[in-house]
Amino acid sequence: NAGVMQNPRHLVRRRGQEARLRCSPMKGHSHVYWYRQLPEEGLKFMVYLQKENIIDESGMPKERFSAEFPKEGPSILRIQQVVRGDSAAYFCASSAGLLNEQFFGPGTRLTVL
Amino acid sequence: GENVEQHPSTLSVQEGDSAVIKCTYSDSASNYFPWYKQELGKRPQLIIDIRSNVGEKKDQRIAVTLNKTAKHFSLHITETQPEDSAVYFCAASSNQGGKLIFGQGTELSVKP
Numbered sequence: 043n044a045g046v047m048q049n050p051r052h053l054v055r056r057r058g059q060e061a062r063l064r065c066s067p068m069k070g071h072s073h074v075y076w077y078r079q080l081p082e083e084g085l086k087f088m089v090y091l092q093k094e095n096i097i098d099e100s101g102m103p104k105e106r107f108s109a110e111f112p113k114e115g116p117s118i119l120r121i122q123q124v125v126r127g128d129s130a131a132y133f134c135a136s137s138a139g140l141l142n143e144q145f146f147g148p149g150t151r152l153t154v155l
Numbered sequence: 156g157e158n159v160e161q162h163p164s165t166l167s168v169q170e171g172d173s174a175v176i177k178c179t180y181s182d183s184a185s186n187y188f189p190w191y192k193q194e195l196g197k198r199p200q201l202i203i204d205i206r207s208n209v210g211e212k213k214d215q216r217i218a219v220t221l222n223k224t225a226k227h228f229s230l231h232i233t234e235t236q237p238e239d240s241a242v243y244f245c246a247a248s249s250n251q252g253g254k255l256i257f258g259q260g261t262e263l264s265v266k267p
Contacts, residue, residue, distance in 0.1 A: 075254060084244060085199065087254040098254055133198065140253045141187045141206075146198040 044069065046136050046147035047116075054153045061121040061128070063150045067136030074117045075144060076109060079131045091117060124154045157182045159247050161258025168235055169266055176261045178245035179227040185247040188221060188228050189255070194241045202243075203230070235265045 047066040055061050067074050076088040087101040091111040102109065106124075111117040121128055131151050135144040158181040168174050180188075189204035205212045205219045205228065212219050216235075221228040232239055242262050246255040 073253065077255075077257075084259045085246075085255075085257045087256065090254050101254070135255075137253075141248060141250050143189065143201055143204065144255060145201065146191075148198050 046071075046134060046145055048134050048147035048150050050150060051148060052151050052153070054155060055124050056155050057125055058123050061124050061152055063119040063121075063132050063134075063152070064116040065119070065134030065136075065147055066116040067134075068145055071136035071138050071145075073137045073139060073142075074111050075135045075137075076117075076119050077133045077135065079133060079149075081130070085133065088119070121152075124152075126154045128152060129154045157185075157247075157256045159245060159256050159258040161245050161261060163261060164259060165262045165264070167264045167266065170235060170237060172235055174230075174232045174235055174239070174263055174265075176230045176243055176245065176263075177227060178229070178247075178258050179225075180247040180256070181226070182247065182249060182256070183226065184249040185226075185256075186250060187248045188219070189246050189248075190217075190219060190230050191244045191246065192241045193244065193260075199244060232263075235263075237265050237267050239263060240265045 074091045077085040079085050089102050089109045090098040106122045108120045131149045133149045134147045137144045161178045186207035191199035192202045193199045216233045218231040242260045244260050245258040248255050
């Protein structure tokens with residue numbers, strides 16, 4: 043049973059470009075969460091999605107950030123017009139249901155030049 | 156708002172000693188409390204969790220205790236080994252949201 047998959051593992055973008063981060067949950071999991079980890083800091087919740095629905099986006103910056111989890115395919119976190127402050131590790135986690143264990147993917151390390 | 160405080164931020168112990176990390180939470184609706192271990196450059200890995208209907212849970216050298224009245228929970232690692240060295244994060248969640256609110260992390264160093 044494959045774990046949570048994320049790609050790319052490393053992503054380098056120049057200021058103003060777009061970043062697309064992908065997450066495939068564990069088989070049988072329909073709940074996806076995105077967290078951001080700044081260097082030397084803890085994990086901050088960004089958004090919680092189920093298939094075709096955004097359940098909670100209270101941790102998402104109001105501008106430039108969006109997320110989706112379509113009926114088919116991976117969940118995508120999209121960052122438009124990246125700035126240096128967006129440099130961080132972005133982790134996706136999945137669970138089988140509300141309050142079930144969340145299992146994390148390997149993360150995408152975004153570097154903005 | 157929801158908040159989880161974690162202490163200490165760094166902890167250094169000798170191999171074989173015990174290590175204790177403490178967390179407090181603010182949201183009284185929280186009812187699920189996992190602990191994650193994160194090695195440098197790796198993903199957070201769930202090591203143990205506890206739900207609000209239980210006061211203590213143990214898994215080999217790792218135990219977690221929960222005091223709902225005081226809104227705090229603790230991780231206990233006994234007979235520490237060098238491979239226990241990592242950053243440990245506590246978190247809290249409620250069935251009103253599902254999202255995990257993380258503590259700031261504790262960097263544990265176990266010296267051989």
